[in-house]
Amino acid sequence: MNDIITQVAVTGGTHGNESTGVYLVKHWQSHPEEVKRDSFATELHLTNPAAIKTMRRYIDQDLNRQFNLKDLQNPALQGSEQQQAKMINEQLGPKENPRVDFVIDMHTTTANMGMTVVFNSDHPLVIGTAFYIKQKMPDAHLFFQPSDRLEDNFLRSMGRYGGLVIEVGPIPQGLLRHQVSADTHRAVMHALDYLEQYNQGHKPEIPAETTGYRFIEKIPFPVDEHGEIAGMIHPDLQDRDYQPIAPGDPLFITLAGETITYQGEQTVYGAFINEAAYYDRKIGLSLMEKVRIAYPHSKGNDLS
Amino acid sequence: MNDIITQVAVTGGTHGNESTGVYLVKHWQSHPEEVKRDSFATELHLTNPAAIKTMRRYIDQDLNRQFNLKDLQNPALQGSEQQQAKMINEQLGPKENPRVDFVIDMHTTTANMGMTVVFNSDHPLVIGTAFYIKQKMPDAHLFFQPSDRLEDNFLRSMGRYGGLVIEVGPIPQGLLRHQVSADTHRAVMHALDYLEQYNQGHKPEIPAETTGYRFIEKIPFPVDEHGEIAGMIHPDLQDRDYQPIAPGDPLFITLAGETITYQGEQTVYGAFINEAAYYDRKIGLSLMEKVRIAYPHSKGNDLS
Structure with a gap:
């Protein structure tokens, strides 16, 4: 081989x-x-x-x-x-x-x-x-x-x-x-x-296997009535990629201090939190789930 | 008034x-x-x-x-x-x-x-x-x-x-x-x-007065024979804006690990260390000196 x-x-x-x-x-x-x-x-x-x-x-x-x-x-x-x-x-x-x-x-x-x-x-x-x-x-x-x-x-x-x-x-x-x-x-x-x-x-x-992450969905920034971004990543979430986000945890904060929380039903994990490249689409972060990834031993010829 | x-x-x-x-x-x-x-x-x-x-x-x-x-x-x-x-x-x-x-x-x-x-x-x-x-x-x-x-x-x-x-x-x-x-x-x-x-x-x-900083000079990144940036801000300097830089202190490091040091004769202070906007001119940081700034009490009519 x-x-x-x-x-x-x-x-x-x-x-x-x-x-x-x-x-x-x-x-x-x-x-x-x-x-x-x-x-x-x-x-x-x-x-x-x-x-x-x-x-x-x-x-x-x-x-x-x-x-x-x-x-x-x-x-x-x-x-x-x-x-x-x-x-x-x-x-x-x-x-x-x-x-x-x-x-x-x-x-x-x-x-x-x-x-x-x-x-x-x-x-x-x-x-x-x-x-x-x-x-x-x-x-x-x-x-x-x-x-x-x-x-x-x-x-x-x-x-x-x-x-x-x-x-x-x-x-x-x-x-x-x-x-x-x-x-x-x-x-x-x-x-x-x-x-x-x-x-x-x-x-x-x-x-034989290890832990990884799989994408669930992208979470948009809150926007105002003109479609302008109206909130920022909450300080408790900023820089905490790959940490758990539980229902009710803060996602965003407005300049006036209003907190917007995660409304999902499962604990998830944040990634690409405050990625500059996603501002044009007004995306604040991605949500991920933890998964087990297995090495595919079963295949005979690996390069088939 | x-x-x-x-x-x-x-x-x-x-x-x-x-x-x-x-x-x-x-x-x-x-x-x-x-x-x-x-x-x-x-x-x-x-x-x-x-x-x-x-x-x-x-x-x-x-x-x-x-x-x-x-x-x-x-x-x-x-x-x-x-x-x-x-x-x-x-x-x-x-x-x-x-x-x-x-x-x-x-x-x-x-x-x-x-x-x-x-x-x-x-x-x-x-x-x-x-x-x-x-x-x-x-x-x-x-x-x-x-x-x-x-x-x-x-x-x-x-x-x-x-x-x-x-x-x-x-x-x-x-x-x-x-x-x-x-x-x-x-x-x-x-x-x-x-x-x-x-x-x-x-x-x-x-x-009546306070401490501030005054610009001395901009320090370019090291470049190679093609004029390409050949070194990065040294980890010991990165994020240390407004901290003293003494003669012999590290400024830059190449990927090969070579350190380039400050060759000046006086202790100075770094600012705009690794400012993205200055890469087009290949500027790595600015050097500043500490100065006393006095409030100009002497002037009679402040708004003259």
């Missing part, structure tokens, strides 16, 4: 104002030995150069929502990021039968989410890599959102076996912090190490 | 991605009683609507560098913010003889600067307001940079007696945090209260 993975893409700048990934891609372009492994080739991509140049998340559309197969094949979609996604599909894909085997896409968040590995494939290679990162970085959170690779519209879905988003925060958009860069660097090294060992036939011992 | 100040402008969104001021202006537009005072009129302005709409600092140029009298009078300057500054000059000015007496301009920073009041006029009304805010909010820092009002290119200089920048952080661009909004709200209330009491002839007791 050696050398079945031949091409790994490490990508940054999918969102142009998430500078950590941009910095790391440029760093590795000057220090390719850090991402080199014996059993596969690692390629580096700055995936949204126009957005990086203007230090914006995107020019016309969020690039990281353009990789659904139908959208890639739809010639009517000609926005800046829609064209860019088609170009990336030529470079890394085609999506139906990609040249690249695995994608590691580096992101940051303004939310206090620490190290989060976001993945949506139940392929053993993807789950194994995520589990390995968590084994090496025990504070990492796994955010597992199963979906079909061809329907997934994230860049990570451009790998033959899927891929991962490495999402680190809190960090403002448009700047670098040493710890965030160092953590992201470390997570990418672990991912490449896992793929290398897997490829060479001596897959590391990883747990 | 009653009612000599008749118009106070409270402004937000001079930088379109510093959302706190935008939020507060909109809040006060719905709750005008909070900014109403008996002895003067308070007017509210969102000063860069195009930048606010696209959640960017600016469209073409930094609006908060366009209010130099010569630039306002230069018809060749036709960028988006240069035109906007001329329109504001018509609304609040003209700068040589402004309609508005005092400007309170609300800003935020990604740096850990807490509450900072930035002013450049030694007019007793300006210094008194700044001292009063510090008296009420003792953790506030005063950043005093004397310059001629007509030459000052900041929006605050559009007031007949000058004005203040209220600068609060740390907060990422493009989002709201309750504490930052509440602190900014409080500082503006104190400023209006001071002007009100001053106007009505019973000026509050304030110290």
Whole structure:
């Protein structure tokens, strides 16, 4: 089973104002030995150069929502990021039968989410890599959102076996912090190490299952009669990503001091709390549920 | 001397991605009683609507560098913010003889600067307001940079007696945090209260002098041979705005772990450490010196 993975893409700048990934891609372009492994080739991509140049998340559309197969094949979609996604599909894909085997896409968040590995494939290679990162970085959170690779519209879905988003925060958009860069660097090294060992036939011992999170719903900010945001994340919730939110717990506070509480019936967990990128859609946070994620031992040939 | 100040402008969104001021202006537009005072009129302005709409600092140029009298009078300057500054000059000015007496301009920073009041006029009304805010909010820092009002290119200089920048952080661009909004709200209330009491002839007791900071120089990030940023703020310096930086203290660190130290000969103080808005000019931080700021008791008629 050696050398079945031949091409790994490490990508940054999918969102142009998430500078950590941009910095790391440029760093590795000057220090390719850090991402080199014996059993596969690692390629580096700055995936949204126009957005990086203007230090914006995107020019016309969020690039990281353009990789659904139908959208890639739809010639009517000609926005800046829609064209860019088609170009990336030529470079890394085609999506139906990609040249690249695995994608590691580096992101940051303004939310206090620490190290989060976001993945949506139940392929053993993807789950194994995520589990390995968590084994090496025990504070990492796994955010597992199963979906079909061809329907997934994230860049990570451009790998033959899927891929991962490495999402680190809190960090403002448009700047670098040493710890965030160092953590992201470390997570990418672990991912490449896992793929290398897997490829060479001596897959590391990883747990049979672990705890993760699954998305439930997005919670909008309160708005006034003009549709303007009329409340902020409550101080008791701010920076408490992945902590439990029970019915009646505060979600938002208005400047006048009025508290708006969680009206659900179950204890849930917050994530992407006060993420700047979601203000355009007036989203205050995401709610998650805790789940057990199992490594899919049952499959015979992992790379089938 | 009653009612000599008749118009106070409270402004937000001079930088379109510093959302706190935008939020507060909109809040006060719905709750005008909070900014109403008996002895003067308070007017509210969102000063860069195009930048606010696209959640960017600016469209073409930094609006908060366009209010130099010569630039306002230069018809060749036709960028988006240069035109906007001329329109504001018509609304609040003209700068040589402004309609508005005092400007309170609300800003935020990604740096850990807490509450900072930035002013450049030694007019007793300006210094008194700044001292009063510090008296009420003792953790506030005063950043005093004397310059001629007509030459000052900041929006605050559009007031007949000058004005203040209220600068609060740390907060990422493009989002709201309750504490930052509440602190900014409080500082503006104190400023209006001071002007009100001053106007009505019973000026509050304030110290004869206090400690502040004065700008020395901007320190660029280290760059590589391609001019790319090659280091980050050192973890020992990150978030330590207004703390002493002695010769030999760490300023930057590269991803490879190399530390770059301060080479000056005097102990200085950092401010705007890792401010996102300064990355386009590759500025890592500002150096400040501590100064004593005296209230100008000597002048007879404060409003002369």
